[in-house]
Each structure stands twice: as structure tokens, then as C-alpha cells.
Amino acid sequence: MKPASSTAPVDAFLEESAATASAVSIRGLDYFFGQGELRKQVLYDINLTLPKGQIVIMTGPSGSGKTTLLTLIGALRSIHEGSLQVLGQELRGLGNSKLVEVRRNIGFIFQAHNLFESLTASQNVEMAVELVGNFKNKRQQAAAMLGQLGLGERVSYKPASLSGGQKQRVAIARALVNEPQLILADEPTAALDKKSGRDVVTIMQHLAKNEGRTILMVTHDNRILDVADRIINLVDGRLESDETLSHFQETHDPKKLDGQMFIL
Amino acid sequence: MKRVPLSVLNLLHDRSRLLVAIAGVAFAVLLIFMNLGFLGALLSTTTNFYEQFNGDIFLMSPQSLEISSTEPFPRTRLYQVAGVEGVQRVMPLYSDYVLWKNPETGISRAMFVYGYNLQDPVFLMPEVNTPEGIRILQQPNTVFIDRLSRPEFGPQTTGLVTESDRRQVTIGGQYSLGGGFAADGTLLMSDQNFRRYFAPRPLTQINMGILLLEPGTNPQKVKEALRALLPADVNIFTKAEIIEHDSTYWLQTTSIGFIFGLGVLVSFVVGTVIVYQILYTDIRDHLREYATLKAMGYSSWFLFKVVLQEAALLAGMGYVPGLIVSLGLYRLTVNATEGALPMQMTLFRVVLVLVLALTMCSLSGLISVRRAMTADPAEVFA
Numbered sequence: 001m002k003p004a005s006s007t008a009p010v011d012a013f014l015e016e017s018a019a020t021a022s023a024v025s026i027r028g029l030d031y032f033f034g035q036g037e038l039r040k041q042v043l044y045d046i047n048l049t050l051p052k053g054q055i056v057i058m059t060g061p062s063g064s065g066k067t068t069l070l071t072l073i074g075a076l077r078s079i080h081e082g083s084l085q086v087l088g089q090e091l092r093g094l095g096n097s098k099l100v101e102v103r104r105n106i107g108f109i110f111q112a113h114n115l116f117e118s119l120t121a122s123q124n125v126e127m128a129v130e131l132v133g134n135f136k137n138k139r140q141q142a143a144a145m146l147g148q149l150g151l152g153e154r155v156s157y158k159p160a161s162l163s164g165g166q167k168q169r170v171a172i173a174r175a176l177v178n179e180p181q182l183i184l185a186d187e188p189t190a191a192l193d194k195k196s197g198r199d200v201v202t203i204m205q206h207l208a209k210n211e212g213r214t215i216l217m218v219t220h221d222n223r224i225l226d227v228a229d230r231i232i233n234l235v236d237g238r239l240e241s242d243e244t245l246s247h248f249q250e251t252h253d254p255k256k257l258d259g260q261m262f263i264l
Numbered sequence: 265m266k267r268v269p270l271s272v273l274n275l276l277h278d279r280s281r282l283l284v285a286i287a288g289v290a291f292a293v294l295l296i297f298m299n300l301g302f303l304g305a306l307l308s309t310t311t312n313f314y315e316q317f318n319g320d321i322f323l324m325s326p327q328s329l330e331i332s333s334t335e336p337f338p339r340t341r342l343y344q345v346a347g348v349e350g351v352q353r354v355m356p357l358y359s360d361y362v363l364w365k366n367p368e369t370g371i372s373r374a375m376f377v378y379g380y381n382l383q384d385p386v387f388l389m390p391e392v393n394t395p396e397g398i399r400i401l402q403q404p405n406t407v408f409i410d411r412l413s414r415p416e417f418g419p420q421t422t423g424l425v426t427e428s429d430r431r432q433v434t435i436g437g438q439y440s441l442g443g444g445f446a447a448d449g450t451l452l453m454s455d456q457n458f459r460r461y462f463a464p465r466p467l468t469q470i471n472m473g474i475l476l477l478e479p480g481t482n483p484q485k486v487k488e489a490l491r492a493l494l495p496a497d498v499n500i501f502t503k504a505e506i507i508e509h510d511s512t513y514w515l516q517t518t519s520i521g522f523i524f525g526l527g528v529l530v531s532f533v534v535g536t537v538i539v540y541q542i543l544y545t546d547i548r549d550h551l552r553e554y555a556t557l558k559a560m561g562y563s564s565w566f567l568f569k570v571v572l573q574e575a576a577l578l579a580g581m582g583y584v585p586g587l588i589v590s591l592g593l594y595r596l597t598v599n600a601t602e603g604a605l606p607m608q609m610t611l612f613r614v615v616l617v618l619v620l621a622l623t624m625c626s627l628s629g630l631i632s633v634r635r636a637m638t639a640d641p642a643e644v645f646a
Contacts, residue, residue: 103641
């Protein structure tokens with residue numbers, strides 16, 4: 001069943017994205033879970049373009065398909081309908097080993113740090129460096145990355161002796177060390193206190209602004225919304241809104257709410 | 265720089281779990297070594313008396329199963345080959361069971377008897393090769409008794425007189441030979457005495473023909489020459505071949521091969537289950553990390569290798585202590601049984617068990633690796 005005319009998302013950046021090459025380009029993406037009778041549609045006609053150098057925050061109630069969209073862009077699932085281009089590569093119809101190749105160009109940051117407890121911070125990061133075959137100076141590369149994230153003193157610590165924020169920063173170092181053009185993050189600050197969370201997003205903001213990385217982040221954390229260039233809202237598998245930060249702030253700022261609406 | 269040794273570090277991370285795993289593998293290796301050791305020792309006790317036989321080539325009827333159940337064949341066969349080049353001496357050997365009465369309890373038991381011409385150096389035991397020993401054996405109704413006979417046969421004092429198949433018999437001396445699996449005790453007597461005890465059996469029918477070769481002769485060459493001369497009513501064995509022949513008989517026709525083979529199999533399965541349990545727990549605990557590796561762009565093949573490496577490492581780390589403890593227990597067994605159970609480590613067994621340990625661990629690795637291979641990177645985001 002085809003969804004009834006989906007509310008056309010306001011692509012505020014259409015003009016801009018045409019000028020610069022986009023990191024992610026999605027056209028008419030439908031996605032289903034299950035097979036046959038149990039087949040259930042979770043994403044409806046998604047059209048989305050992420051230009052390079054942009055930080056995009058994706059919000060939406062749980063079960064709206066945010067994570068599914070993220071895993072599709074991350075080449076962790078294969079798409080069936082529509083078109084999905086990541087870093088210039090069409091993912092539809094790619095085989096498993098090709099998908100693995102695509103993933104190597106994407107940095108993943110998860111809600112949990114997912115570090116190997118048996119490896120030191122440096123070794124955990126080196127595991128990523130080894131993927132691109134750079135064995136010669138992987139130690140220096142890992143140490144430099146950890147240094148950038150303020151963990152220069154902690155390179156040979158194991159995760160058990162690091163704090164939550166430090167662990168998440170190691171995970172970020174692992175995701176960033178190969179300088180991926182696209183970074184996908186799923187609630188990267190959920191497990192962190194206010195200060196650590198702020199540190200983490202500042203690092204990301206820095207990367208996007210200075211090095212032109214594209215970041216797509218799923219979050220419910222209102223404290224970090226200010227770093228976004230753009231906020232998209234996904235509801236029940238449909239893109240409900242796509243707006244700039246300032247517009248979002250205007251419409252969501254409690255001070256600007258019309259006092260009349262609270263009067264009965 | 266080398267790759268981060270993920271398999272090693274994962275194993276070393278949880279030391280107590282690693283110790284349990286090593287102990288498990290070592291225990292399985294130990295059980296396999298002990299089973300093989302007992303099997304080997306028992307098999308060698310079935311045939312170790314051949315070492316005291318002073319011969320290089322043995323003739324036996326094709327209908328004979330092993331040394332204690334032989335079918336007699338004509339002595340002429342022996343004389344037919346006495347002139348073959350390289351043959352120094354041909355010696356007939358007679359054997360049969362006789363009932364031996366324990367003089368203290370009056371109970372009779374079957375005793376295995378070897379009879380031979382006293383001029384022939386059939387046996388290597390020093391007691392029966394002295395002029396004095398030969399003189400004693402020449403006396404009628406006089407025998408030497410095996411010190412390794414079971415105690416149920418009674419005292420073995422020289423000069424003791426008892427009964428054997430309604431005939432008086434005098435113990436003239438002792439020697440150490442051992443009866444293998446078939447005989448609880450053995451006697452040696454002259455062929456003339458053998459004729460007396462086993463009348464009316466003629467001396468022209470012999471149980472085994474023993475050939476002593478000139479020093480430096482190749483037994484295999486002589487065997488071929490004999491084969492060309494002799495009809496098919498005798499089988500020809502070199503010493504190694506007859507030991508192998510008898511061992512095979514005991515291995516195949518008794519349950520000892522089955523019992524210890526089953527022991528090895530059970531130990532193997534126990535080891536496999538222990539290693540599987542360890543590896544599976546390890547994979548389950550690290551499933552999110554493995555899935556993350558896949559999300560980063562590692563292939564399933566990489567995870568496959570990590571798990572198999574862990575399996576191989578466990579095999580190696582468990583094998584060494586297993587081998588060391590087994591060597592100690594082998595020595596302990598030999599001491600405890602005063603040499604009756606000659607447990608000896610052979611190079612073949614060392615290699616065989618190492619291969620078994622590696623197979624065991626790889627097998628459990630292969631069973632448990634499926635879980636890691638199916639780790640879905642998309643689930644890490646959930």
C-alpha cells in the first residue's frame with residue numbers, strides 16, 4: 001500500500017545542496033520490516049539531501065523510524081525501494097561485501113561506547129586505523145586523535161579505568177580517526193552528563209565547520225540542539241518538518257508562545 | 265607495526281575465565297593421554313614377552329590367532345629352511361596349557377607351558393642359559409616357573425613338588441618373562457618333559473618356529489627367501505611383525521580397544537564442550553563490540569579468524585600443562601604397578617594428542633563462531 005500523499009518536506013537547503021556535492025541523497029525511499037503477511041512499512045517516501053559540512057539533527061518520537069533511517073544510510077541494512085546515495089555511491093542493490101566497503105568511509109558513534117574492554121584506548125582506535133591498512137604509524141595516528149579529544153594522557157588506559165565521557169570520546173576518536181566524510185551518531189550524549197555531552201558535540205561541531213564533515217545525529221537531548229545547522233523531524237516514518245535552527249527555535253521557544261492559547 | 269592481537273587480548277582480559285578454560289582443555293588432554301597410555305601399556309603387556317625371545321623370524325600356522333592359541337604345524341617346515349642363506353639356527357617351540365595345582369590351597373589353574381630343545385637358546389633370560397640351569401631342566405618332571413605368574417599359583421620355591429595334570433612336578437628354578445593377556449602364569453620345560461606331560465602329542469608337530477639369523481642379516485630379505493620356499497601352511501613374521509600381529513589380535517578381538525577408544529572419544533567431547541562454553545560466553549559478552557567492528561567495516565571473515573585464533577590458543581595453552589601432568593601420571597602409574605603397566609610416552613602419541621586438541625578447539629570454535637558471524641551491526645543502533 002502506497003502512503004497517501006505524504007506531506008512534502010520543506011527542503012530549505014535545496015538550492016544550496018545543488019551547488020555543493022551532497023554527502024547523502026535520498027529519493028523516494030520506502031522501507032519495510034518483515035515479509036508477506038507480517039510486512040510492515042516503517043519509512044514512507046523519504047526525500048532528503050545532506051550537503052557536505054552540515055550538522056543535521058534528526059528528532060522524532062521513538063518508533064518513528066529514526067534509527068532505521070540511520071542504519072540504512074550507514075549501509076548496515078540494504079534498501080529495497082527508492083534511491084539512496086551515500087558519498088556518491090548508490091546503495092540499492094549492493095552486495096554484502098560492497099556494503100562493508102561503504103561502511104569503511106562512515107564513522108559510527110553509538111549510544112553505548114562499544115569499546116573492547118580488553119584493549120587500551122589506543123588499541124581500540126587502532127582497530128579502526130587497521131581497516132584502511134595503515135599499520136606503520138597507526139599508534140601515532142590513534143594517539144594524535146585521542147590527543148585532539150583531550151585524552152592524550154589516557155591512551156594506554158583500558159575502558160574500565162576511564163569515565164563515561166572519556167569512554168565516549170574514545171569511541172568518537174575511533175569513529176573519526178580515518179577522517180570519514182560522513183559521521184552517523186545515535187544519541188551520542190545520552191549516557192553523558194551535561195559537561196561531557198557538551199564537550200562531545202563541540203568536537204563534532206568543530207569537525208563539521210573546519211573540515212567539512214557531514215554529521216547526522218539522532219538525539220532527544222535538547223541541550224545540544226544549538227549545534228545543528230538543520231533539524232529534521234521524523235514522525236511515523238514520514239519526514240514531518242525540515243527547518244533551520246533559527247526557525248526551529250522560533251517555533252519551539254516557550255517565550256514566543258502565544259499566551260492566548262492557554263486561556264480557555 | 266603489527267595488527268592489534270585482539271584474540272590474545274580478549275583471552276587474557278578475563279584471567280579467571282582463561283584459567284578455567286586452560287584447566288578444561290588440560291583436563292581433556294590429560295584424559296586422552298591417560299586413555300591412550302593405558303591402551304598402549306595393556307597392548308604392550310600382551311606382547312612384551314617377545315622381547316625375551318631370541319629370534320629374528322617366527323613361523324606360525326595361518327590358523328594360529330596369537331601365541332597362546334596356536335595350531336601345530338609340521339616341524340619339517342623348519343628344517344626345510346634351515347639352509348637358507350643368513351639363517352644361523354632354526355629352533356622349534358612347543359606350547360600348551362597345563363593345569364597347575366597350588367600346593368597350599370589344592371586348587372588347580374591353567375598354566376601356559378613352553379617346551380624347547382635345551383640345546384637351543386630360545387629364550388634370553390639368564391637363568392635358563394647357565395650350564396647349571398640347563399642341567400636342572402634336563403631332569404625329568406622338572407620345570408622353571410615364571411616369577412611374574414599370578415600369586416594364585418602358589419609358592420615358587422625351588423625344590424617344591426606339586427601336581428600338574430596328574431603328574432608330579434618339581435620347581436627347578438625361576439625366571440621373569442610374563443604371560444601377556446592370555447596366560448596367568450608360564451612354565452619352561454625341556455622338549456622331553458613336554459613330550460611326557462602332553463603325551464601322546466608327537467614332537468614332530470610344533471607350535472612356533474623360531475629362526476635366529478646371522479648378525480647383520482636383513483630379516484626382510486630372508487623372509488622373502490623363505491616365502492618362496494615354504495608352502496602356504498605357514499605364516500612368516502619378523503619380530504616386529506609378530507608383535508604387531510598379536511597386538512592387533514588383542515585390540516580387535518577384545519573390548520580393551522573399544523573401552524579406551526570410547527574413553528578417548530568421551531574426553532574429546534568433554535573438551536569440545538568446555539571450549540565451546542568458554543568461546544560462546546566470550547562471544548556473547550562481546551557481541552556488541554563484534555557488531556561494532558562489522559559496522560566499522562570489518563568482514564565476518566575477520567571475526568571468524570579471531571574466534572578460531574582464540575580456539576587454537578586455548579588448545580596450545582591447555583595442551584602443555586596437560587602433557588606435563590600426563591608425563592607425571594605415567595611415571596606414577598609405572599611406579600605404582602611396579603612396572604607391570606609400562607606406560608610410555610611415544611612421539612606419535614604426543615603429536616596425535618596435539619592434533620586432537622587442536623581439532624577439539626577448532627571444532628568448538630566453528631560451532632560457536634556462527635553466533636559472532638551473525639552479529640547484526642544494525643542491532644547495535646537499537
